[in-house]
Amino acid sequence: MKQSQLFTKTRREAPSDEVSKNARLLIRAGFIHKEMAGVYTYLPLGFRVLKKIENIIREEMNALGAQEIFMTTLQDPAIWIASGRWDDKMVDNWFKTKLKNGNELGIANTHEEPLAKLLTNNVNSYKDLPLYVYQIQNKFRNELRAKSGIMRGREFLMKDLYSFSRTEEEHKEFYEKVAEAYKRIFERIGIGDKTYRTFASGGIFSKFSDEFQTLSEAGEDTIYIDEKKKIAINKEVYTDSALAELELDKNTLIEKKTIEVGNIFPLGVKYSEAEGLLYKDANGSNKPPIMGSYGIGLGRLMGAVAEVLSDDSGLVWPKSISPFKLHLIGLTDASEIYEKLKKKGFEVLYDDRDTSAGEKFADSDLIGIPYRIVISKRNISAGKVELIERATNKTEEISEDELIKKLS
RNA sequence: CGGGGCGUGGUGUAACGGCUAACAUUCCUGAUUUGGGAUCAGGCGACUCCGGGUUCGAAUCCCGGCGCCCCGACCA
Numbered sequence: 001m002k003q004s005q006l007f008t009k010t011r012r013e014a015p016s017d018e019v020s021k022n023a024r025l026l027i028r029a030g031f032i033h034k035e036m037a038g039v040y041t042y043l044p045l046g047f048r049v050l051k052k053i054e055n056i057i058r059e060e061m062n063a064l065g066a067q068e069i070f071m072t073t074l075q076d077p078a079i080w081i082a083s084g085r086w087d088d089k090m091v092d093n094w095f096k097t098k099l100k101n102g103n104e105l106g107i108a109n110t111h112e113e114p115l116a117k118l119l120t121n122n123v124n125s126y127k128d129l130p131l132y133v134y135q136i137q138n139k140f141r142n143e144l145r146a147k148s149g150i151m152r153g154r155e156f157l158m159k160d161l162y163s164f165s166r167t168e169e170e171h172k173e174f175y176e177k178v179a180e181a182y183k184r185i186f187e188r189i190g191i192g193d194k195t196y197r198t199f200a201s202g203g204i205f206s207k208f209s210d211e212f213q214t215l216s217e218a219g220e221d222t223i224y225i226d227e228k229k230k231i232a233i234n235k236e237v238y239t240d241s242a243l244a245e246l247e248l249d250k251n252t253l254i255e256k257k258t259i260e261v262g263n264i265f266p267l268g269v270k271y272s273e274a275e276g277l278l279y280k281d282a283n284g285s286n287k288p289p290i291m292g293s294y295g296i297g298l299g300r301l302m303g304a305v306a307e308v309l310s311d312d313s314g315l316v317w318p319k320s321i322s323p324f325k326l327h328l329i330g331l332t333d334a335s336e337i338y339e340k341l342k343k344k345g346f347e348v349l350y351d352d353r354d355t356s357a358g359e360k361f362a363d364s365d366l367i368g369i370p371y372r373i374v375i376s377k378r379n380i381s382a383g384k385v386e387l388i389e390r391a392t393n394k395t396e397e398i399s400e401d402e403l404i405k406k407l408s
Numbered sequence: 409c410g411g412g413g414c415g416u417g418g419u420g421u422a423a424c425g426g427c428u429a430a431c432a433u434u435c436c437u438g439a440u441u442u443g444g445g446a447u448c449a450g451g452c453g454a455c456u457c458c459g460g461g462u463u464c465g466a467a468u469c470c471c472g473g474c475g476c477c478c479c480g481a482c483c484a
Contacts, residue, residue, distance in 0.1 A: 016476090141483085359445045
């Protein structure tokens with residue numbers, strides 16, 4: 001795409017009403033726009049990143065054999081009353097609204113209940129299980145305090161996967177497969193080396209749940225890492241007995257601040273029972289499936305990447321989720337090579353604007369596309385193009401053919 | 409929800425209770441320039457968050473809202 005046609009512009013200065021690095025950079029670079037506290041619009045560049053994250057997650061979910069659906073935002077209170085979670089004393093971050101006739105409605109903050117209820121239409125036999133269903137959909141949570149830019153909002157896009165299994169073993173096996181898939185997701189998104197599977201509080205269904213925590217000073221969590229085992233334990237469950245159970249040695253653990261980028265946990269049969277989701281086992285008796293729940297906040301993940309991988313001059317996107325693969329900087333007319341690269345299938349942002357070189361470089365640093373190609377009279381006459389890697393600043397002058405070969 | 413801070417052109421800032429609310433940037437015109445946010449000239453753009461009050465006079469002081477940020481609490 002031609003940058004002259006991109007309707008967003010970069011800003012020289014960060015807005016005064018944002019402190020967090022992710023929001024300051026993403027707003028300056030024109031990726032997001034704040035509508036109100038904890039509520040952000042994704043602009044063309046930001047939306048492209050979000051979609052790439054979404055697709056990576058979707059691929060990994062599909063590889064697990066999960067099926068994608070898209071559930072509603074408006075929810076029937078009856079379904080929630082059945083599980084006891086309609087009451088504001090039980091779930092205090094509900095957004096609720098009313099129909100014209102005065103009847104109350106819920107605005108989705110999660111989907112365990114509606115999905116369990118939905119599946120009563122589809123699951124009858126043990127032969128229908130195990131079943132894995134996920135969606136990528138907006139969640140609304142009436143947080144007392146939104147904070148940290150796009151990392152803790154009141155409206156946010158979330159991937160939520162739910163598993164329905166027949167036995168504890170079957171559940172556990174899938175649970176571990178999801179943990180592996182999550183590892184792959186964070187690796188593909190470029191923060192794998194900074195992300196730890198972390199034991200956290202398990203609630204009523206099991207002793208522990210598992211969080212995926214990414215190292216960052218901007219994080220809200222504190223974890224204790226065992227570097228050798230590549231696992232960690234959250235401060236909220238950091239007790240001597242928990243350490244003993246997990247076979248972690250207090251003396252080798254390192255304390256770090258982290259961002260929770262994913263969470264998986266067992267639900268037991270609480271919601272299947274509450275919603276009357278039952279299947280006939282081989283003996284013909286009714287049983288509730290054992291459920292598990294697996295979430296990733298996409299906006300938070302994007303914010304975490306912005307926090308963790310940016311530098312002083314701007315964002316630094318990993319190749320896998322960058323809004324474009326190449327940033328073509330035309331210090332002279334570069335439309336010929338732009339067309340050529342496009343034809344080869346590259347995603348190119350072509351800075352064709354009539355502005356100074358300095359401004360183009362500064363904007364390019366800020367936007368953070370992994371590869372920059374500079375086209376100027378100087379290198380055109382030498383038959384070369386200049387290729388610069390955003391993350392390392394490594395620069396080389398190569399021919400067009402070499403460039404295409406290198407990047408393919 | 410408790411505590412703290414802050415609300416001034418699109419953005420970032422300034423202005424003693426007193427002149428037509430200033431500067432920078434963005435944007436528009438034109439000239440000049442083209443390898444790190446260039447230069448010059450001209451121009452557009454503000455009910456100073458809202459509502460009351462004090463005062464001859466309020467962006468400035470007082471009261472009440474609302475909004476935003478931070479700390480804490482909360483976060484199956």
